[in-house]
Amino acid sequence: MSLPTALFKSLSRIKKDLKEDIDAVFNRDPAARNSLEVILTYPGIHALVLHRGAHYLWQNEQKLAARVISYGSRIITGIEIHPAAKIGRRFFIDHGMGIVIGETAEIGNDVTLYHGVTLGGVSWNNGKRHPTLEDGVIVGAGAKVLGPFTVGKGAKIGSNAVVVKAVPAGATMVGSAARMISDHHDEKGNPIVKKSMMPSNKKK
Numbered sequence: 257m258s259l260p261t262a263l264f265k266s267l268s269r270i271k272k273d274l275k276e277d278i279d280a281v282f283n284r285d286p287a288a289r290n291s292l293e294v295i296l297t298y299p300g301i302h303a304l305v306l307h308r309g310a311h312y313l314w315q316n317e318q319k320l321a322a323r324v325i326s327y328g329s330r331i332i333t334g335i336e337i338h339p340a341a342k343i344g345r346r347f348f349i350d351h352g353m354g355i356v357i358g359e360t361a362e363i364g365n366d367v368t369l370y371h372g373v374t375l376g377g378v379s380w381n382n383g384k385r386h387p388t389l390e391d392g393v394i395v396g397a398g399a400k401v402l403g404p405f406t407v408g409k410g411a412k413i414g415s416n417a418v419v420v421k422a423v424p425a426g427a428t429m430v431g432s433a434a435r436m437i438s439d440h441h442d443e444k445g446n447p448i449v450k451k452s453m454m455p456s457n458k459k460k
């Protein structure tokens with residue numbers, strides 16, 4: 257393929273993706289007024305466009321450049337997406353600030369995230385350690401989805417939920433049940449401060 261043809265194809269693809277992204281905003285945010293406003297003022301759109309560039313570079317072994325773009329995007333938008341994360345079509349990030357999407361996260365089509373969401377890991381081991389969100393999943397503001405499991409198609413995660421296990425398709429999940437999992441104190445009742453208690457580095 258000649259360079260001009262390749263360039264033309266890339267530009268048409270970028271234009272088509274951007275149109276889909278903007279349509280997704282109109283479908284899911286009643287506050288959106290017009291395309292220009294969406295392009296100029298929606299950090300989710302900026303993060304997505306920059307992620308596509310970073311992901312392309314990551315896949316083509318330009319990893320430092322990919323990380324630099326991802327970091328720049330984080331500075332501008334407050335949204336941190338690892339360049340290796342796989343993201344489907346019509347992904348909508350509303351408000352954006354404080355979102356973290358980890359390296360091995362996978363996101364299907366038509367997924368929505370609100371601000372403050374973490375798609376994170378609970379292990380320092382290499383390999384799959386972040387969640388997979390299937391098509392149509394919605395994750396409410398401030399929710400944390402932690403671990404290498406799947407959130408099934410169309411599931412809803414309530415705001416501020418902490419999800420650490422697989423979620424079946426279509427389920428709605430709320431709540432964050434913190435519970436004591438270890439009680440570190442000496443015989444006099446004084447706390448024993450461990451070097452680090454998170455994340456866990458348990459071998460899978």
Ligand SMILES: CC(C)(COP(=O)(O)OP(=O)(O)OC[C@H]1O[C@@H](n2cnc3c(N)ncnc32)[C@H](O)[C@@H]1OP(=O)(O)O)[C@@H](O)C(=O)NCCC(=O)NCCS
Pocket residue numbers: 351370395396397412413414415416417428429430431
């Ligand atoms: C989880 C969610 C999808 C559930 O919506 P829903 O199916 O319409 O559920 P309802 O509002 O009817 O609530 C059902 C029950 O769950 C509870 N509940 C709803 N959301 C909850 C949440 N995030 N955390 C804890 N409990 C919640 C309600 O209090 C209600 O409890 P009750 O039956 O004891 O009265 C929705 O509440 C939510 O959190 N959406 C995310 C929205 C968001 O983040 N918006 C950000 C905009 S900036």
